[in-house]
Amino acid sequence: MLRACSMSTLRKTCLYDLHVELGASTAEFGGWDMPIKYPLGIMKEHLHCRAEAGLFDVSHMVPVRVTGKDRARFMERITVADVQNMPEGLGSLSLITNDQGGVIDDCIVTNAGDHIYMVINAGHEDKDLPHIEKHMNEFDGEVALEKVGCGLLALQGPSAATVLAKLAGDEVTQMGFMTGKKIDVAGVPCFVTRSGYTGEDGYEIGIPIDDTEAIARKLLAEPEVEMIGLGARDSLRLEAGLCLYGNDLDDTTTPSEGNLLWTIPKIRRADGGFVGAETVLGQIADKKLVKRKRVGFVGKGPPPRGGDKLFTPEGDEVGVVTSGVYGPSVKKPVGMAYVKKKYMKAGTKLQAEVRGKKRDVEITKMPFIEPGYYRG
Numbered sequence: 001m002l003r004a005c006s007m008s009t010l011r012k013t014c015l016y017d018l019h020v021e022l023g024a025s026t027a028e029f030g031g032w033d034m035p036i037k038y039p040l041g042i043m044k045e046h047l048h049c050r051a052e053a054g055l056f057d058v059s060h061m062v063p064v065r066v067t068g069k070d071r072a073r074f075m076e077r078i079t080v081a082d083v084q085n086m087p088e089g090l091g092s093l094s095l096i097t098n099d100q101g102g103v104i105d106d107c108i109v110t111n112a113g114d115h116i117y118m119v120i121n122a123g124h125e126d127k128d129l130p131h132i133e134k135h136m137n138e139f140d141g142e143v144a145l146e147k148v149g150c151g152l153l154a155l156q157g158p159s160a161a162t163v164l165a166k167l168a169g170d171e172v173t174q175m176g177f178m179t180g181k182k183i184d185v186a187g188v189p190c191f192v193t194r195s196g197y198t199g200e201d202g203y204e205i206g207i208p209i210d211d212t213e214a215i216a217r218k219l220l221a222e223p224e225v226e227m228i229g230l231g232a233r234d235s236l237r238l239e240a241g242l243c244l245y246g247n248d249l250d251d252t253t254t255p256s257e258g259n260l261l262w263t264i265p266k267i268r269r270a271d272g273g274f275v276g277a278e279t280v281l282g283q284i285a286d287k288k289l290v291k292r293k294r295v296g297f298v299g300k301g302p303p304p305r306g307g308d309k310l311f312t313p314e315g316d317e318v319g320v321v322t323s324g325v326y327g328p329s330v331k332k333p334v335g336m337a338y339v340k341k342k343y344m345k346a347g348t349k350l351q352a353e354v355r356g357k358k359r360d361v362e363i364t365k366m367p368f369i370e371p372g373y374y375r376g
Contacts, residue, residue, distance in 0.1 A: 013059035014151045014212050022227055029230055030123030032060040037229040045232035046328045049198060050369075053157035054228035055219050060122040063148040063206055064129075067115045070141030075116050078135050079109060080255065080274050082265040086111040091178045091193060095255060095263055096120075096128060101279030102251040103258060104131055106243060108204075110180040110193060117180065117191065119152075119204070121245050135275065150191075151212025156202030156236075158372055159224040164203055167218060168192070172203065177373045186215050198233065199240025200372045235325045238334060241296060241366030247306050248294060248322045248336050256283040257338070259294045292319070293344040295337055296366035297352075299324075301359050303333035304352035310337055311351045311358065318343050321352060327368060334368045335361075 010033035019026060024035035035057065037045065048054060066075060075083040081094035091110030095103050105128050110117040120128045129145075136143055155164055161173045168185045172192060175181070180193035188211045196202035207215055219225050234244065243249050243258065255261055261284065268274065272281055283289045297304075303324045310319035324335030343350065348363040 014209050015057045035229040037231045042231040043328050045228045046235050048226045049157045052224040053159040053163050055225050056154040056228050058154050059152045062120045064118050065115045066145050068143035071116050071143050074139050074143040080264045081109045082267050088113045089179050097276040101254045101276035103249045103253050151207045153205045154196050156196045156198040156200045160202040163222045198236040201374045239327045239368045256290045292338045295344050295363050297361040298364050299333040299361040304354050309353050330368050
């Protein structure tokens, strides 16, 4: 299990002492005391990850293992993924939906051979796991779920493969994007996926708790690697057009509204069978049922923040910002918002009310950067 304080205090990951040693500034995130930035600073951390390799402690996230002979069929009940046709070693970003078709969580689902490996968001145990267990109790098959007690590191950036190969061998450089397998890292059995949430090539590494700090230190000893906090992780994921649950997605947001229909394969659109399918597939069949859409925007001046309202030049309120930052790589403010459908087209000019003053923004396609994912 992850190292934690009492229930009345913030939880701490197994790398907390290392973060303190490295001079991290920490704050609450999802019930955890997490590093927001290091002495390098958010801007330089962001740019370093884009140029070399950044190491992130993501041990606050929740890996789970789903077992049993009917595990794939069960996973197709609680997520929109095509798990039964997913080749061994392959994973995908998917959605856990509720009865109303809203998104309970976004997650990574990987066919790990003898089990399904799924990573859910920090602070979501109290929501996701009861939902999964409820449907497991109603399921007419053999399936079981257990939390995986491990540390979780993300190594991200164009130098990530070269760095990890020094500890794990050239095998990791041959892995395809969104694949996962058991690999020894520095002699320690780990579960490695070629994935991440920065828009760069990289890996997420599940490590036994007692070995996590040692492997983190070995990675940090490589000249290409800097430790990166959640501040830069937010600007990196936003430039890559990736949602942050709780900001850009919530229980009331459907896949159509969130522009996440690409997570629902054609076969799942045909056979349904997942929780909330009636609403989700109904919106696919009749686009008029969808009244708002998630969009990207760019601006000038101070970046709009979550909760800032969007207006037409004539003053009509048409949307709300969900995430916004200054994008260090693109050198301008970028963000996400939900707007009425008629204003979702790229090139649409709107205004964001930032600290009581209206600032010009323009709807644009996402991602804001060219992704660096490894495609082979």
